[in-house]
Structure formats: C-alpha cells, structure tokens
Amino acid sequence: MTKQEQFPRTLVGGVSLPRLLVGTNWFLGYSHASLAKDKFIKDFQTRERIVGVLQVFLEYGIDAVMGPLSQHLEDSVREAEQRSGQRIIRIYTPAFDLDPHAKASDSAQAVFDQCAAFGATYCLPHQCVTDALVDRRAGVIRDLGQYTRLIRERGMLPGLSTHMPETIVYADKMNADIETYIQLYNSAGFLMQVEADWVMRVIHHAKKPVMTIKPLAAGRILPVVGLAFVWGTIRDQDMVTVGTATPEEAREVIELSLDLLRRRIPDNKLQETRSKKSLQ
Numbered sequence: 001m002t003k004q005e006q007f008p009r010t011l012v013g014g015v016s017l018p019r020l021l022v023g024t025n026w027f028l029g030y031s032h033a034s035l036a037k038d039k040f041i042k043d044f045q046t047r048e049r050i051v052g053v054l055q056v057f058l059e060y061g062i063d064a065v066m067g068p069l070s071q072h073l074e075d076s077v078r079e080a081e082q083r084s085g086q087r088i089i090r091i092y093t094p095a096f097d098l099d100p101h102a103k104a105s106d107s108a109q110a111v112f113d114q115c116a117a118f119g120a121t122y123c124l125p126h127q128c129v130t131d132a133l134v135d136r137r138a139g140v141i142r143d144l145g146q147y148t149r150l151i152r153e154r155g156m157l158p159g160l161s162t163h164m165p166e167t168i169v170y171a172d173k174m175n176a177d178i179e180t181y182i183q184l185y186n187s188a189g190f191l192m193q194v195e196a197d198w199v200m201r202v203i204h205h206a207k208k209p210v211m212t213i214k215p216l217a218a219g220r221i222l223p224v225v226g227l228a229f230v231w232g233t234i235r236d237q238d239m240v241t242v243g244t245a246t247p248e249e250a251r252e253v254i255e256l257s258l259d260l261l262r263r264r265i266p267d268n269k270l271q272e273t274r275s276k277k278s279l280q
Contacts, residue, residue: 005258006061010237012209013157013179015121017064017089020257021211022057023243024067025218027076032191032218041245047076049246054080054088056250060258064089066182066211066241068126069111074118091211092120093161093182095128108147116154123151124159124182131164141170148177159211164193165202172207182211182241187229190217200233209237216242223253224266231260 007018027050031037054065054076065088067073077088092115097106104110108125115123124130125147133142141160151158160167161182168181184192185199191214192199203210212234216226230240240257244250252268259266272280 004059004061007254007258008261009061010209010239012122012239015089015157017239018060018062019239020057020060020062020254021091021239021241022054022062022065023213023241024065024070024073026243026245027053027073028067028070045245047072047079050076051080051083052247053244053250055084056247057254058084058086058088060254062254063087064091066091066093066213068092069094069114069118089122090118090120091122091124092118093124093126095126098129098132108150112150112154112156116156120156122159122180123154123156124161124180127161127163127182130160130162130167134162134164134167134170136166139166139170140174141167141176144171144174144176152177159208163191165199168202168206168210172205178208180209180211181206182213184214185210185212185230185234186214186217186221186226188217188221188226190214190220203234203238209239210234211239211241213241215240224256224260224268227253227256228260231257 007020009016009018026041027045029038029042031041063086065077069092077090081088094111094115096108096111112123133144135142148158157179159178159180160171163184168183171178183199183203185203187196189196212230215230216223242253244253255268256266
C-alpha cells in the first residue's frame with residue numbers, strides 16, 4: 001500500500017495530536033436527526049465496520065479518537081490498534097452525576113477511573129457536566145479545580161467539553177488547570193448558542209488549543225462547505241473533529257481537508273445525477 005500524506009499535527013498539553021480528530025457520533029448512534037436514524041447507526045456499526053473506518057484515518061497519521069465512555073468504542077479502538085500496530089490517542093468525554101450524594105458508580109471518581117482504565121490521554125467532562133457548572137452571574141465555573149485535580153491524579157490531561165462559549169472565556173480568566181477545550185463550531189450555527197462570528201472570536205482568543213466539533217452540523221452541511229469554513233477560520237493550533245460512517249467517507253473528508261489546508265480547490269470526484277448531466 002502506498003504511504004499516504006500524513007496529516008498536519010499540533011501540540012496539546014505537550015502531546016502531539018493530528019489536527020483532524022476522529023469523531024464517534026456516526027459510530028455510536030448520535031445522529032441528531034431521529035430515533036430511527038440513531039437505531040440504524042447502532043445496528044449498522046459493528047466492530048468490524050468501525051475498525052475499517054479507523055484504519056483509513058490511521059493511514060494518514062490521524063491517530064486520535066474523541067468520544068464518550070463506550071465499551072463498543074474501546075473494543076473497536078483496541079482492535080484497530082492490534083491490526084495496524086499503531087497506538088490510538090483517546091480523548092474521552094465522560095458524564096457523571098454532580099450530586100454529592102450520587103451512588104459511587106456514577107461519581108466523578110468512578111467515571112475518571114474508567115477513563116484511565118481505557119487508556120485515555122485526555123479527559124474532558126462532557127457538556128452536560130461542564131455547562132451545569134458554569135455560573136454566568138459570577139463569571140466562573142464552579143468546583144472546576146476539584147475535577148481537574150482528580151483527572152491529573154489519574155495520569156490524564158484535563159480539558160472541558162462545552163456548548164457555551166462562555167466556558168472558554170471564564171476558564172481562561174480563572175487560569176483553570178486545563179489543556180484544551182471542545183467547542184461547537186459550524187457555518188450553520190447548528191446547536192450553537194450564539195452566532196458563528198462570536199464563537200470564531202472566542203476561539204481565536206482562547207489561551208489553549210480548541211478542538212472544534214460538529215463542522216458539518218450532523219450532516220446538514222456539504223462536507224466541502226463545512227470543512228472550508230472551519231479550516232479557513234481556526235488557528236494553526238486548533239483542531240477539527242469529524243465523524244464518518246464508512247471508510248469512503250473517512251477518506252473523502254481527509255482528502256478534502258488536506259486540499260483546503262493547502263488553499264486549493266478540491267479535485268475530488270463529485271456525485272453524479274441525471275440533473276447534472278448537462279454540466280459534464
């Protein structure tokens with residue numbers, strides 16, 4: 001097999017990461033479309049199929065996966081590692097119960113233990129946790145230090161996953177002990193709480209590298225359009241996370257991204273329909 005061009009990389013907390021990260025919604029059944037679509041994804045995505053997608057990313061040196069705690073995902077990642085002989089960096093986004101009286105298995109300590117057991121390099125509490133801690137009135141993120149300490153104690157690098165751009169602003173003002181952020185960012189404003197130009201400004205002022213997510217708005221934006229927007233408006237240290245369902249989709253978004261980063265019009269094969277025959 002011909003060696004593919006390796007994807008550009010950045011440093012996050014002293015660890016080298018590809019600037020394109022493997023998303024997992026299209027592995028695990030989070031379609032942001034319908035319950036029926038979620039079920040289709042879950043039924044379709046066997047371990048074998050997920051491994052096939054991961055192998056394409058690994059060809060280009062894209063060796064980092066972002067996702068929730070999932071045994072199915074972890075088993076697939078391990079098999080891809082075994083087949084390729086390459087280690088895959090795990091960026092886990094766990095959720096846990098913030099109630100101090102929650103049962104032990106749902107506590108932050110237990111969830112962080114599981115992340116560490118799965119070999120996570122990065123642990124970024126999920127948006128449902130992070131954004132519940134954001135106090136807009138005081139301009140702070142409550143109790144953040146206790147969670148970042150627990151993450152560090154388990155040998156992982158802490159970060160925050162958020163849908164609120166205020167999270168980045170407040171954490172920076174607090175000089176929080178984190179290495180990176182996960183932030184929604186797409187040209188459609190899908191799931192975003194303020195306009196894209198505001199989020200663009202927040203990302204550009206962030207003290208740490210930002211991992212952007214939902215660049216294609218869960219399939220609502222054409223790949224070339226969504227990727228052109230995010231690659232053209234983030235910094236060299238920032239990253240784009242994209243989920244794909246098949247090896248062909250993975251290769252397409254990688255090649256499109258490489259072309260866009262080189263500032264050239266992609267030369268990918270386009271879909272053909274009867275209505276476009278007059279254009280050929």
